[in-house]
Amino acid sequence: MTGQDIKNRQAANEKQRRDLDATLNRLSHLRLITAILLVLGLVAYLRQDLLVGAGLAGIMLVAFVALVYRFGKIQKEIAGLSRVSGVLKRYEDRLVDAWQDLPETGDQYKSKDNTLSTDLDIFGKGSLFQYLSVTHSASGSDALARLLTKPDLNHIADRQASVRELLADDDWAIRFEALAYEPKATKRNREKAAEQKLKAYARGENVETIDQANLIGLGLPLALVVTIGMALAGLVSYLIPLAVFFMQMALAITLAGPVNKYKETVLVFQTRLEGLNERFQMLLDSPFESAYLRQMKADLAQAPEGVAALNRLVGLWNLRENFLLYFLLCGCLAWDFNMIARIDRWRRQYGENFVRWLDWVGEVEALSSLCTVGRLRPNAGQAEILETDVPSLEMTAATHPLLAPATAVANDYRQSGETTIITGSNMSGKSTFMRTIGLNAVLAYAGGYVCADRFAISPMRIFTSMRVTDDVGEGISTFYGEILRIKKMADYAGQRRPMLVLIDEIFKGTNSADRIIGAEAAIKKLSQPWIMTLVTTHDFELCDLVEDAGVNGRNMHFQEHYEGDQIRFDYTIRPGRCQTTNAKHLMRMAGLLDAQDAKGADQDVL
Structure with a gap:
């Protein structure tokens, strides 16, 4: 890519963002109008104009939900364009020799035992790692550091073939990088730390399980249903189901420590999951021919399924962030214990493969980084x-x-x-x-x-x-x-x-x-x-x-x-x-x- 190529891409990107902003503005006005008409329909219904009021309210409710969905989708598109703009700016910085402020310096890989890291400026500010890196995951940074300091000299040709393929499509490379790009340092560091924790959890390392989580998750909600039935039948006092309800709450509070560890590991990584799934799909849809990348595609075959399952669990666990809803879910359904049991089942089913999938994404990030010199x-x-x-x-x-x-x-x-x-x-x-x-x-x-x-x-x-x-x-x-x-x-x-x-x-x-x-x-x-x-x-x-x-x-x-x-x-x-x-x-x-x-x-x- 030349400087002019980047300017042209930035201009096209900015025009698309302006168009989406205009659409977003129109949707905001339409949402307001539908909300007003929805209220008018409800007023008409309350004034006994049942058919007109119900019809108007129903139509406006559907329209409002559709507008909200469309609004959210466009917001995601705009966020994606912002990330693309950030990626293009990084390439521009390299072209104008202003890349020394890029955040990925590789400082963490410096070692007294590895003299190359300092002697040849491989890591640190103004280093080869900083110039090359298009990695935005901990796995990608690790892979790039390994390739720069401890490459397998018996498979250089395989990596060269893969790098050539990844260099062939600038648009693909920019989009792939943008899906993981995070400009805010604090959030970026939290996500990388969460990635490492999630990989350790998926491998079964330092897992602090809660004994009998399955039994608690199934037994107490069942006990609540049974005692409510018995209370309705007049067989026991209503204080019994109430006691079961608060027993579930007490257990959740007592075991908050290990529960929060699960929460921190999974929820902090949630912002990456959607982009991660899109990256998997990009890799699977690409017609790679090199043996190394074809092996990667074979290993990633089940990745969308596994990440989608984890994403669903994250969505369910997110429900606990609403205090009132969490109060009901914990008291009625032993929510935390059921979620822990389900996440542990996910780990047993996908954990080992999940680590390999993340490592493959990191490997592609590292190989894409090796394209930087050729791209510019x-x-x-x-x-x-x-x-x-x-x-x-x-x-x-x-x-x-x-x-x-x-x-x-x-x-x-x-x-x-x-x-x-x-x-x-x-x-x-x-x-x-x-x-x-x-x-x-x-x-x-x-x-x-x-x-x-x-x-x-x-x-x-x-x-x-x-x-x-x-x-x-x-x-x-x-x-x-x-x-x-x-x-x-x-x-x-x-x-x-x-x-x-x-x-x-x-x-x-x-x-x-x-x-x-x-x-x-x-x-x-x-x-x-x-x-x-x-x-x-x-x-x-x-x-x-x-x-x-x-x-x-x-x-x-x-x-x-x-x-x-x-x-x-x-x-x-x-x-x-x-x-x-x-x-x-x-x-x-x-x-x-x-x-x-x-x-x-x-x-x-x-």
Whole structure:
């Protein structure tokens, strides 16, 4: 979708909303007129004009009910159009590089054990998750987080086929997302929490059942009927059925704790059920051809039936929200106990399948999220997954997925199972280049669209050491944190399985002498034919490692040029080692050095 496409859709959407608002206004006037005529009919009836009054009142009552129904239906349509407008606005924000305020940041998935989550900006504000996400359910967020960090590398092609199908129809995607979109953060969070609770209940986890709920639900109402009959027959006092009535009320009050847990679990999720059923129907009606989505359709065959049954139970339970009605229902029909018994029966019949249905919807949300790059960037394509055990990467015109396309600089690059040492001045593009490779690899393995004209990569496990900081709580310094990360890489290397290793400013947390010694040892350890290693550094001494017989390596670099006092970068990677530095020039620009002190080209240090 282009910006103009979104504007056209928004304009059409707004026109439809205005038309419905006008219809709603007319219906409001008609409701008032029918209500007045209904009253006039009742007045005529009371004045003994029975035929005219009854006829007019009857016709107006039917008309009033029909108008109320139509009014409610149009209100739902307007609400749906508002959600569509919200979804379109989110796409527009991505196009104009204003997406960093979208609410789904994925912060909850950050982990100390998953270095990719922070090193590659996969989660958090300004992250890949935030840019991609069209998920509006807890299941969808979980699925997207899994695909970005722990994808099954044996089924990439299946996911790619599914993503291609979901990308084909913009209207379908917008409608599917809009059915679950909720702009209010408080309500959105409550619904997601309720979804998790309902899934746990459906699985039978932490279910606080009420013993003998079935017996109470059947026995006490029956006892009330019997005692009322006996009282009418003069066999017992009317105080007996009255006592049974209040016994039911007392039990409901006594067991209010577990009853309210059922209520919170089911009723909070009720606003999602109607939209959920529509989403199931959309998935079932779509002529998917990929094996993965066809399996999804087969598993969802009974979903509308199961959700409709739950929706009916929610509707019945909602009756208890009217205090007077609840008083009568509880006292006469042991309503809470009958509802709990019915919901428990629903869980036994549909619970296990219900969890799977929600997970499938979440999976489709996640796969739809992987369409985002392809939907908004015309030159994006899916990666070519190379079927080889040898680490391989070939990319043409690849850019950083989180940078605005208008400003992102594209790079061509090729590497196999070797070590590349990348040098370059401060701000020349080394770290961005590393993340360009890492993030596009993440998208490729997930099955999504990548930001490149061509991106061919073999399956590899990704390891990073980029944003390493100290951990005061654990007593770990930055340097030791780097050691731990690289040790983890070295340990995994012992398995001789394909690896992609990205190390930014190796061992920057210690002095230059120790840094060089440690870096040389680490690079030699990671220089293996099954490992594709990229290391950035300011230590030019490391460039000499490519001459070492134990290192299959090469040097690459980024460079800058000067226009007057201004530093200019082209952010393009080139063969060979860097020959220039800019640290002193930057310090002079900041006023920390005078012009005389800044002369020369000493080695750049962090």
